[in-house]
Amino acid sequence: MSRIILHVDMDYFYAAIEEHEDPSLKGKAVVVCMYSNRGEEGGAVSTCNYAARDAGIHSAMPCRLAKAVKPDAVFLPVRKPFYSEVSDMIMEIIRSYADNDGELFEKLGIDEAFLEVTTTSGGDLDKAQQIAQSIKDDVKELEGLTCSVGIGPNKIIAKMASSRQKPDGITVIREDEVDGFLRKMPVAKLWGIGKVTEEKLAGMGIDIVEDLAGRDVQELISVFGKIRGTWLKMAASGIDDDPVKEKTSSDQIGRMASLTHDTRKSDLVLSLLDELLDDVFSKVTARSVSFRSITVTVIYSNFKTVTKSHTLNHPMAEKALLREVSYQIMGELLDSSTVNIRRIGVRVGNLHENKGQKTLAEFF
DNA sequence: GAACAGAAAAC
DNA sequence: CCTCCTTTCTGTTC
Numbered sequence: 001m002s003r004i005i006l007h008v009d010m011d012y013f014y015a016a017i018e019e020h021e022d023p024s025l026k027g028k029a030v031v032v033c034m035y036s037n038r039g040e041e042g043g044a045v046s047t048c049n050y051a052a053r054d055a056g057i058h059s060a061m062p063c064r065l066a067k068a069v070k071p072d073a074v075f076l077p078v079r080k081p082f083y084s085e086v087s088d089m090i091m092e093i094i095r096s097y098a099d100n101d102g103e104l105f106e107k108l109g110i111d112e113a114f115l116e117v118t119t120t121s122g123g124d125l126d127k128a129q130q131i132a133q134s135i136k137d138d139v140k141e142l143e144g145l146t147c148s149v150g151i152g153p154n155k156i157i158a159k160m161a162s163s164r165q166k167p168d169g170i171t172v173i174r175e176d177e178v179d180g181f182l183r184k185m186p187v188a189k190l191w192g193i194g195k196v197t198e199e200k201l202a203g204m205g206i207d208i209v210e211d212l213a214g215r216d217v218q219e220l221i222s223v224f225g226k227i228r229g230t231w232l233k234m235a236a237s238g239i240d241d242d243p244v245k246e247k248t249s250s251d252q253i254g255r256m257a258s259l260t261h262d263t264r265k266s267d268l269v270l271s272l273l274d275e276l277l278d279d280v281f282s283k284v285t286a287r288s289v290s291f292r293s294i295t296v297t298v299i300y301s302n303f304k305t306v307t308k309s310h311t312l313n314h315p316m317a318e319k320a321l322l323r324e325v326s327y328q329i330m331g332e333l334l335d336s337s338t339v340n341i342r343r344i345g346v347r348v349g350n351l352h353e354n355k356g357q358k359t360l361a362e363f364f
Numbered sequence: 365g366a367a368c369a370g371a372a373a374a375c
Numbered sequence: 376c377c378t379c380c381t382t383t384c385t386g387t388t389c
Contacts, residue, residue: 034378044378062377109375194373227384256379293367303377311367345379
């Protein structure tokens with residue numbers, strides 16, 4: 001029996017929250033920026049509302065460029081923790097409509113989620129559409145925000161359907177419409193295909209999804225490897241068995257940031273590293289986990305990225321140790337190149353729950 | 365198999 | 376000249 005899956009996608013989430021908080025922003029172009037450590041100079045657009053999009057602004061665009069394009073737009077810094085709280089409320093609303101007592105639910109980032117309603121809807125797409133409308137009504141009433149919903153027989157189709165009518169839309173793709181829905185789409189629109197794959201496919205004369213679906217799996221496997229090759233063939237054919245399943249909590253906690261200016265002076269680099277370490281470690285504490293691996297990332301002036309990691313013999317949650325290892329790795333990276341550094345990052349991984357056991361500090 | 369580095373993707 | 380966070384896969388090495 002075929003499934004009915006909904007993908008709920010919040011409309012211009014960060015900017016919409018800011019508009020809702022401050023109604024005087026309504027009607028203006030609102031651009032929410034992720035500023036780096038470089039003031040006006042650095043930073044990229046995180047989200048912007050439709051007035052800003054009409055002016056040609058889009059996410060990932062450098063903030064200074066957005067400002068040049070539309071100087072009278074309102075530029076706001078991201079308030080991630082606040083958006084996360086709003087997100088939590090919305091996710092609970094969405095989850096309440098998912099099959100199996102909310103179990104067939106999958107959060108996908110801060111502003112979108114999948115839910116399966118095969119059982120609740122009794123397999124009826126009209127009923128599924130009513131559920132989508134109820135979710136939209138609840139989110140609007142309780143949080144004052146709009147969202148767009150895609151409905152399809154699997155996650156890929158639902159996900160792609162939700163972006164069909166935006167903002168504030170519902171798009172249903174029946175099983176017999178899947179082919180027509182996908183056929184003429186550029187391959188880059190397929191969820192899971194990014195810039196690199198798009199270009200590789202273009203080199204093979206594959207531009208739209210039907211070109212891809214028509215290729216021999218073996219050929220795709222020979223170019224992209226077994227897993228990716230079969231995935232491409234299946235996805236392009238509209239087939240996706242991936243279940244809606246809640247992600248287990250993340251296995252990594254990390255932070256990255258830009259230096260105020262490119263440098264390779266160790267005191268400057270290490271003081272930023274200290275800030276990042278503080279943040280990472282407080283998240284580790286908040287989640288009461290231990291970590292077994294530590295990774296330091298360096299992005300040079302020329303944007304070349306290098307990572308170096310170290311694995312501990314046992315999971316630990318000591319700040320001093322984290323700091324020591326990170327300093328050690330960073331020292332090696334600084335010694336291994338004469339190029340200035342633009343950004344750095346630190347990440348702990350291989351996380352283990354601290355169930356019951358005390359930290360060293362508590363022990364004494 | 366584990367550890368490590370890098371690539372790719374999406375948020 | 377460009378933000379930040381996480382996951383997943385691939386290739387290499389031991």
